[in-house]
Amino acid sequence: xxxxxxxxxxxxxxxxxxxxxxxxxxxxxxxxxxxxxxxxxxxxxxxxxxxxxxxxxxxxxxxxxxxxxxxxxxxxxxxxxxxxxxxxxxxxxxxxxxxxxxxxxxxxxxxxxxxxxxxxxxxxxxxxxxxxxxxxxxxxxxxxxxxxxxxxxxxxxxxxxxxxxxxxxxxxxxxxxxxxxxxxxxxxxxxxxxxxxxxxxxxxxxxxxxxxxxxxxxxxxxxxxxxxxxxxxxxxxxxxxxxxxxxxxxxxxxxxxxxxxxxxxxxxxxxxxxxxxxxxxxxxxxxxxxxxxxxxxxxxxxxxxxxxxxxxxxxxxxxxxxxxxxxxxxxxxxxxxxxxxxxxxxxxxxxxxxxxxxxx
Amino acid sequence: xxxxxxxxxxxxxxxxxxxxxxxxxxxxxxxxxxxxxxxxxxxxxxxxxxxxxxxxxxxxxxxxxxxxxxxxxxxxxxxxxxxxxxxxxxxxxxxxxxxxxxxxxxxxxxxxxxxxxxxxxxxxxxxxxxxxxxxxxxxxxxxxxxxxxxxxxxxxxxxxxxxxxxxxxxxxxxxxxxxxxxxxxx
Numbered sequence: 001x002x003x004x005x006x007x008x009x010x011x012x013x014x015x016x017x018x019x020x021x022x023x024x025x026x027x028x029x030x031x032x033x034x035x036x037x038x039x040x041x042x043x044x045x046x047x048x049x050x051x052x053x054x055x056x057x058x059x060x061x062x063x064x065x066x067x068x069x070x071x072x073x074x075x076x077x078x079x080x081x082x083x084x085x086x087x088x089x090x091x092x093x094x095x096x097x098x099x100x101x102x103x104x105x106x107x108x109x110x111x112x113x114x115x116x117x118x119x120x121x122x123x124x125x126x127x128x129x130x131x132x133x134x135x136x137x138x139x140x141x142x143x144x145x146x147x148x149x150x151x152x153x154x155x156x157x158x159x160x161x162x163x164x165x166x167x168x169x170x171x172x173x174x175x176x177x178x179x180x181x182x183x184x185x186x187x188x189x190x191x192x193x194x195x196x197x198x199x200x201x202x203x204x205x206x207x208x209x210x211x212x213x214x215x216x217x218x219x220x221x222x223x224x225x226x227x228x229x230x231x232x233x234x235x236x237x238x239x240x241x242x243x244x245x246x247x248x249x250x251x252x253x254x255x256x257x258x259x260x261x262x263x264x265x266x267x268x269x270x271x272x273x274x275x276x277x278x279x280x281x282x283x284x285x286x287x288x289x290x291x292x293x294x295x296x297x298x299x300x301x302x303x304x305x306x307x308x309x310x311x312x313x314x315x316x317x318x319x320x321x322x323x324x325x326x327x328x329x330x331x332x333x334x335x336x337x338x339x340x341x342x343x344x345x346x347x348x349x350x351x352x353x354x355x356x357x358x359x360x
Numbered sequence: 361x362x363x364x365x366x367x368x369x370x371x372x373x374x375x376x377x378x379x380x381x382x383x384x385x386x387x388x389x390x391x392x393x394x395x396x397x398x399x400x401x402x403x404x405x406x407x408x409x410x411x412x413x414x415x416x417x418x419x420x421x422x423x424x425x426x427x428x429x430x431x432x433x434x435x436x437x438x439x440x441x442x443x444x445x446x447x448x449x450x451x452x453x454x455x456x457x458x459x460x461x462x463x464x465x466x467x468x469x470x471x472x473x474x475x476x477x478x479x480x481x482x483x484x485x486x487x488x489x490x491x492x493x494x495x496x497x498x499x500x501x502x503x504x505x506x507x508x509x510x511x512x513x514x515x516x517x518x519x520x521x522x523x524x525x526x527x528x529x530x531x532x533x534x535x536x537x538x539x540x541x542x543x544x545x546x
Contacts, residue, residue, distance in 0.1 A: 042393055101389055104387055198412060199412060199413065200414060200418065202418060204417070209394060212390055212394070212413070213396070213413045217413045220390075302417075339510075
């Protein structure tokens with residue numbers, strides 16, 4: 001526990017709220033406990049049971065009723081349904097929960113997530129390829145700069161210069177000398193490339209797995225340098241937006257207009273941390289259903305729990321219109337601004353303190 | 361057959377017929393991706409190093425190694441020299457193999473060496489070690505108000521560590537040798 005950092009964290013959260021409030025956003029508190037959580041194949045929700053007396057609730061049948069429930073891994077579905085219902089410019093600042101992630105100083109099973117969404121973007125912006133994505137990067141950058149300027153501790157050097165923006169395709173070319181686009185539908189070609197780079201490859205490796213083995217080894221450490229001892233403050237801090245991902249890695253994003261094998265997703269890296277993930281949101285319910293079914297099938301293949309698709313979400317999606325949204329890790333921003341090396345130093349009680357009773 | 365989840369510093373992996381020792385590792389869950397372990401490994405025959413990322417669900421072959429408790433004796437042109445206090449056998453590790461951990465080592469320190477085919481390939485320090493602060497700036501009034509909660513301090517073995525501003529020269533502190541961070545007053 002670090003009281004100084006907790007005070008800084010509180011200031012940071014206040015500044016975030018002020019930024020969005022001043023821009024005409026509305027803060028929404030979407031439910032933490034839901035029946036159908038997000039089903040990204042590699043995220044694991046925390047499950048529990050909601051017990052309810054059925055008396056008076058005819059749809060529950062008779063007697064006591066028990067319903068499966070989970071803590072959200074992200075408020076995304078609820079936020080998009082609110083857009084579909086007619087809201088615009090909304091943000092949610094609250095805890096999200098993800099099970100089975102390492103306690104490595106950058107993760108906690110409960111973390112503070114900021115998500116914001118807006119729609120009805122200007123017609124000119126939407127007509128130009130990739131413009132919505134740039135609008136989203138602009139707003140993310142402005143928000144971080146606003147928070148930095150509001151801090152008593154001063155504006156860190158890394159936040160002063162414009163943030164770098166590089167497409168996934170350009171990053172592969174620049175750091176690896178490889179053209180990614182011809183490899184997008186070429187599993188064998190990806191395998192050959194991985195082997196030539198010294199990676200282990202087996203028959204179970206999907207295209208995405210191979211992409212990550214290469215990306216995490218040869219590209220991410222260069223765009224997002226961090227010392228192996230999680231020494232965050234030693235190297236290059238230049239914030240970098242990496243954008244336009246292979247479509248398979250962006251289940252909720254719209255495909256790029258000029259090449260449908262890519263999708264309009266962006267990630268922000270600062271000082272060795274993945275800070276934000278944004279999408280130009282997919283509003284095509286049929287396409288969304290196909291991607292959800294593919295995710296469900298992958299969960300099954302990986303031996304993971306599956307649950308029904310969120311039909312209410314799918315029914316609402318076509319009404320959402322053209323929207324962009326960003327998910328942003330507030331604890332990690334607090335780490336960067338306080339210089340804390342671990343998420344444990346910016347939360348009041350670390351996971352280890354909460355769940356491990358043994359004292360050293 | 362083992363899982364990449366068992367990867368730690370000093371673990372030896374058999375890959376393409378060669379033994380490779382893990383010198384650095386980091387668990388990574390990329391957004392929307394599976395879980396991976398990013399490593400730096402060193403070929404124990406050729407000395408070549410490689411950066412490599414394993415998917416947590418793949419299988420790897422981890423080779424049995426021997427761990428021996430040793431005492432640090434001295435540093436010379438060959439690097440760091442250790443002695444098995446039971447057998448009096450002496451072993452040497454190069455500066456490169458010891459790496460950044462070398463800054464914590466002092467005469468007489470008890471360490472664990474990972475042995476592969478009779479030679480040391482990795483060094484394990486005590487997780488927590490005590491050091492004395494020999495040089496640091498005194499705390500200045502107003503430091504905490506301007507957001508300074510830590511300052512640099514030089515220890516008796518020479519490395520610099522960030523410590524809370526209330527600590528003074530001559531005080532003993534505990535440092536976590538895994539993270540290089542100050543833990544508490546000794």
